Amino acid sequence: MSKSSTVTVREKPVEQVASASVGGLTIHGETFVVQTEQRIELVDLTKTVMEFVRKFNMREGLVTLWSMHTTCALFINEFQSALIDDLRSLIEKIVPERDGYRHDDPRVSDCERGNAHSHLRAALLGRTITVGVNNGELTLGRFQSIIFAELDGPRRREIAVQVIGE
Amino acid sequence: MSKSSTVTVREKPVEQVASASVGGLTIHGETFVVQTEQRIELVDLTKTVMEFVRKFNMREGLVTLWSMHTTCALFINEFQSALIDDLRSLIEKIVPERDGYRHDDPRVSDCERGNAHSHLRAALLGRTITVGVNNGELTLGRFQSIIFAELDGPRRREIAVQVIGE
Amino acid sequence: MSKSSTVTVREKPVEQVASASVGGLTIHGETFVVQTEQRIELVDLTKTVMEFVRKFNMREGLVTLWSMHTTCALFINEFQSALIDDLRSLIEKIVPERDGYRHDDPRVSDCERGNAHSHLRAALLGRTITVGVNNGELTLGRFQSIIFAELDGPRRREIAVQVIGE
Numbered sequence: 097m098s099k100s101s102t103v104t105v106r107e108k109p110v111e112q113v114a115s116a117s118v119g120g121l122t123i124h125g126e127t128f129v130v131q132t133e134q135r136i137e138l139v140d141l142t143k144t145v146m147e148f149v150r151k152f153n154m155r156e157g158l159v160t161l162w163s164m165h166t167t168c169a170l171f172i173n174e175f176q177s178a179l180i181d182d183l184r185s186l187i188e189k190i191v192p193e194r195d196g197y198r199h200d201d202p203r204v205s206d207c208e209r210g211n212a213h214s215h216l217r218a219a220l221l222g223r224t225i226t227v228g229v230n231n232g233e234l235t236l237g238r239f240q241s242i243i244f245a246e247l248d249g250p251r252r253r254e255i256a257v258q259v260i261g262e
Numbered sequence: 263m264s265k266s267s268t269v270t271v272r273e274k275p276v277e278q279v280a281s282a283s284v285g286g287l288t289i290h291g292e293t294f295v296v297q298t299e300q301r302i303e304l305v306d307l308t309k310t311v312m313e314f315v316r317k318f319n320m321r322e323g324l325v326t327l328w329s330m331h332t333t334c335a336l337f338i339n340e341f342q343s344a345l346i347d348d349l350r351s352l353i354e355k356i357v358p359e360r361d362g363y364r365h366d367d368p369r370v371s372d373c374e375r376g377n378a379h380s381h382l383r384a385a386l387l388g389r390t391i392t393v394g395v396n397n398g399e400l401t402l403g404r405f406q407s408i409i410f411a412e413l414d415g416p417r418r419r420e421i422a423v424q425v426i427g428e
Numbered sequence: 429m430s431k432s433s434t435v436t437v438r439e440k441p442v443e444q445v446a447s448a449s450v451g452g453l454t455i456h457g458e459t460f461v462v463q464t465e466q467r468i469e470l471v472d473l474t475k476t477v478m479e480f481v482r483k484f485n486m487r488e489g490l491v492t493l494w495s496m497h498t499t500c501a502l503f504i505n506e507f508q509s510a511l512i513d514d515l516r517s518l519i520e521k522i523v524p525e526r527d528g529y530r531h532d533d534p535r536v537s538d539c540e541r542g543n544a545h546s547h548l549r550a551a552l553l554g555r556t557i558t559v560g561v562n563n564g565e566l567t568l569g570r571f572q573s574i575i576f577a578e579l580d581g582p583r584r585r586e587i588a589v590q591v592i593g594e
Contacts, residue, residue: 176266181364237332239270
């Protein structure tokens with residue numbers, strides 16, 4: 097049994113900016129970086145994504161946002177300091193930091209970060225967000241924020257964002 | 263530290279119906295309301311979404327469905343009364359109604375609903391559904407239903423639905 | 429109260445292959461089968477999906493992948509044998525195989541498989557994946573794999589995949 101992970105290799109690296117325009121429809125993708133400072137850190141990305149949509153003067157369409165990593169998450173909820181603390185406590189309770197994980201055991205894993213809990217927490221919270229664009233802006237409710245969750249920081253994280261629409 | 267949430271403000275409100283047609287491709291978005299009657303309530307939205315797709319005579323494409331709120335969820339599973347009870351019990355066990363949540367503590371939160379558990383349950387269940395359209399209908403398996411979960415009712419809930427395709 | 433599930437019926441069955449081309453934009457959907465051998469089994473689908481994208485010579489776009497079932501899941505994480513074991517242990521802990529589920533009780537449910545835990549685990553892990561296509565390949569990080577989780581096998585599972593782009 098291998099101690100290593102399957103690796104996904106692209107023939108060419110991801111381009112930082114890539115656009116296509118097809119008969120009036122625009123597909124535009126970009127990656128941007130979030131540099132986190134803490135081991136666990138929740139960052140509100142709503143404004144960043146809103147500005148990305150406005151930049152393209154897109155009227156109707158769909159925005160998709162995903163991370164390029166396996167130990168961080170993206171989701172939508174209310175961004176309030178007290179609630180963020182509660183969310184952090186909940187995932188620490190459901191997935192404790194140490195629980196005899198095999199991924200953290202050098203006999204069966206070549207991972208040196210001891211971060212099984214970060215992977216498992218990310219799997220529960222999700223890594224993709226899809227939001228509509230309506231009349232040139234994100235179709236979000238008043239208390240909905242796009243939240244990035246660093247679960248194994250501090251790290252330099254790449255987030256990909258793509259708009260498709262008109 | 264602020265007791266308040268970050269608020270997402272659009273320059274213009276969400277339009278209830280918005281369409282774009284680009285060289286044969288249609289992008290159409292609408293919002294509709296689900297009025298819930300119970301504190302926790304699971305509603306089968308499959309027919310509503312199926313009718314929405316048929317209305318556009320769309321042959322191939324993608325439907326995205328998302329809620330505009332932070333204390334309800336959307337997901338796909340079997341809609342059977344007994345299983346719905348089990349799902350309800352599970353989320354009540356994983357995220358108890360009272361657990362010393364800071365969001366429910368007036369010293370650090372301006373929320374008056376005491377609904378931290380509703381937010382946390384919503385974060386685990388997800389808020390977006392993506393389903394393909396194939397040959398004019400939703401590409402769902404026989405036992406797959408689109409389920410809306412009210413987690414902090416009774417309330418008037420807005421759901422956005424968008425089709426993109428041909 | 430009915431013991432049965434609501435059933436989703438399409439007027440026509442899902443076509444195995446369906447394409448549309450609109451002014452340079454391609455929408456192409458297919459279904460493929462994963463035959464599982466174990467009760468719980470995690471399968472790396474990254475190569476399969478990568479080949480699907482390459483086949484269409486798509487440069488920029490979006491791939492959506494979803495299962496047609498309610499007792500299996502699709503998600504993205506690191507595919508390493510030890511970590512997969514940890515993930516399996518976690519879902520078995522959060523959702524035990526037997527826990528007095530009503531779906532498994534013949535007095536209130538017509539399900540004969542006793543698989544409430546499989547449904548509930550699937551609801552937590554998710555059933556849809558959205559990934560961008562950039563420069564002709566999936567926009568995935570090096571340690572990201574597309575993982576299919578069989579939670580009630582062995583079974584013949586249908587997965588639908590759709591690309592939309594140029």
